[in-house]
Amino acid sequence: MTSAMPSPPVGATYAGPDTPARLARAGARQWAALAALTLAVTLLAVDGTVLALAMPALTADLGATSAEVLWIGDVYSFALAGLLISMGTLADRIGRKRLLLFGVAGFGAASLLAAFAPTAGWLIAARVLLGVAGATLMPSTLSLVRNLFTDPAQRTRAIAVWSAGAAGGAALGPLVGGALLEHYWWGSVFVINLPIMLLVLISVARLVPESRNPDPGRFDLLGAALSVAAIVPPVWAVKHIAKTGVDPAGLLAAALGVGAAVVFVRRQRTLRTPLVDVTLFARRAFTGTVLASLVAIFAFSGLLFFFSQYLQLVRGYSPLQAGLRELPATLASIAVAVVAVRVITRLGVGRALAASLLVTAAGLGVLAVAEGATGYTCLAVGLVVIGLGIGIAFTASTDAILSTVPRERAGAASAISEMSYELGVALGIALLGTLHTVLYRAGLPDLSALGDSTREAVTESLAAGTPALVGAGEQGSLILAAARDAFAHGMQITSLVAAALLLLAALTAWKIIPSGRRP
Template sequence: MTSTTPSPSVGATPDTPHRPVRAGARQWAALGALTLAVTLLAVDGTVLALAMPALTADLGATSTEVLWIGDAYSFALAGLLISMGTLADRIGRRRLLLIGVAGFGSASLVAAFAPTAGWLIAARVLLGVAGATLMPSTLSIVRNVFTDPAQRTRAIAVWSAGASGGAALGPLVGGVLLEHYWWGSVFVINLPIMLLVLISVALLVPESRNPAAARFDLVSAVLSVAAIVPLVWAVKHTAKSGIDPAGLLAAALSVGAALVFVRRQRTLRTPLVDVTLFARPAFTGTILVSLITIFAFSGLLFFFSQYLQLVRGHSPLEAGLRELPATLASIAVVVVAVRIIARLGVGRALAASLLVAAAGLGVLAITEGASGYAGLAAGLILVGLGIGMAFTASTDAILSAVPRERAGAASAISEMSYELGVALGIALLGTLHMALYRAGLPDLSGLAVPAREAVTDSLAAGTQALAGTGEQGAQVLAAARDAFAHGMQITSVIAAVLLVVAALIAWKVIPSGRRS
């Protein structure tokens, strides 16, 4: 539904001439191609939630495989963002962008026709790798193409709206496709769009690179992946299986790799990550707030589309349309975001927006257990307004917390924290929701063993297994839907509390000096 704005990567340089040049039609057309690429990435991050019930039934995916299908993309993306950013500066941002576009299209084709859940998980990893090559290039190119400060501000605003709006449109796009086609259509749609982006970038976007880029440090790149991916896996594994040697070993590997990575960055002349940025309280506070916000929001969102279909009984298209209020609200807030930030200051604006989103989640927690749609719509509008405003304010806060020449490094760290928050949110809140669902199930001893296992595994599998099983099956299915809704309510409350905590951190740590 929503996504933060992807950011430029470490080492990205504006390459701005001494005298700004006004952009013409060619530059604005190039912006359209870049925005389309980021929009598609954002759509791909959220469109899959609606397809989960259908692909679960078709591929026979277990609940664990469903979680991996959801967050494998973010794992790969988060682990490789920093490395790919440095590579873009070295080999050329346009060149890496073209490679990423081609790779994203190819991986989409593999995902669309995946014969098993394992194949789909592998394809999602490849999509994450390709996405990591795309994200570092787009905004850096925008900064290079638009050298006039006023035009650059407008260009970045358009680019940001495309990114956040694309993520918000994901459920609606998925609903339209799934209403008429099979679940793989949510990946097939990537192919013509990526072909258009490939041609447009090749014709319109100039090449740019950092002429002083250092040698690509492969050791640091490996350490950055080793510090992120095992940590996320350890959290997922522990949340599902409890504390055991495998989870502890993965966590220890992550911590060890992180320590070695930080030590190495302090000794390099041109590090992958400028760790001194974390000495700035405003920067560190904003990164923490962004991580908590995405963690709270993404874990809930992953199951909300399933709730609309499996509990409320809506078709994929109907579910996508019912999520539209959040989409429209998150896009509309861009119109007033600048005025609100100027009036309240960045820190207070960010805190207020998170409180609005928390209120929206509170409304959802109440209405998810009731009938009717009006309450859900009101909650979604509040969530959309709050999250849309929060993304704008947090991006402003991150760029304001560091000198302009270090904005690239700051934005890359921000994007990495976002992807990490998505993965952790799906892993932890998703696993918590499944635990609550299973705890709320009725006595299943009267069911056949396959049906009992299906209901316990997930509501999607249980719905398929209990279809046409008579009155007993209908009663069990109704109780399972109640358990799923109750789990959503508790998860929504927890997510709302996390947003309140993030709001308090923003209020206390992030400066709120007013701007003209």
């Protein structure tokens, strides 16, 4: 794309929302920089879901329990969500490009630790480090996009491309994992990060200009700690209570999170330069947009995590075959970048977001029906519909959030947007995953005829129970078929629950988010 006006100089810092620089249109260098930033966020999104197909293999290799499997899947997003606010504000202070480069290097190092993890606990710890490094990348990429593209129409288009990288990467993860697992061990899904991160490091260093808040104020260390304490303990409490029932540990963790959240909000109201401008949440439209974004990613990521296991454990596909059969969602979420700007311009943000959530809910409904039937066509249709809806929803919500703040607060606003995304991923895997596990166990047949170790494996998860039942003769085959039916039935109910949540979010978006059309 050619530049209609002189492009902002490299390294420029913009003072506020009313400066003439805001009218400058992006040129070829800015679009090339966008490509580098989108590659970074695509890799992060891939890393959030790439393990879905590897779960059966690493469960057997590392001897992971069902609780450890859930932690391996979602601790990455917990760390991301817990630190995004702090890292977004830190990026505004020390420079978004600088923090991004640090994060890229750290992400590569943590990938090596994860690839060669000897135990489930080691892998969980490595995933935490990946989340910490990822937290430095996510708000930096989005806030740099916000500063590179000052023209509103170009910014929406750039965010659509960025969103396609995020949504497409989440859907692409299982395909990448499947292709690697067909030929290599499960740790290869982390090794692949290294050459890509090297490319991102070189591209960002050469193409992306530095930007920061010229008057950032003091960094609130206590607030940063409170923001983590407000997110992680309550989600842990949900997982713990679902597994062991209500007990003092679960209640204490939930109370700790709620208390930290209350103190955090009160503290932010009193600071001159808060980590989060909580007054933004007094705007119904802003709050509605954040919640709608969170619910959309909640439904998509939580279901995708267990859908990959469904394709392998119930349908009997290999990792690569399962990844290829998830490709329709990937292609749809990427292709939607072409029409996202037109849809948002024609309908307005509120109506576009509501419509996209309705589309996603419809796709989940189709998927719920298809999971109980034979054949692949109906599954493919549901995945396409879900991909289209999620792609537009994420673009509309991200653009709406960033449009409410001046450029010097882009990092903090990006952190809120990204926190809703990553918290949605973490909660989706934790809550929908817990719901599915409960439904699976409730649907199991009588296992009293099995040996203790086999019965424990089947109750633990279908991934752990399948190898134990395969060699158990005719009785084992009958119980395995019943366990697969229980897994599929749990997927159907979980899909419908996610669809119901999306319908509620769509109604909220329609009612409270403005839909004024853009020129």
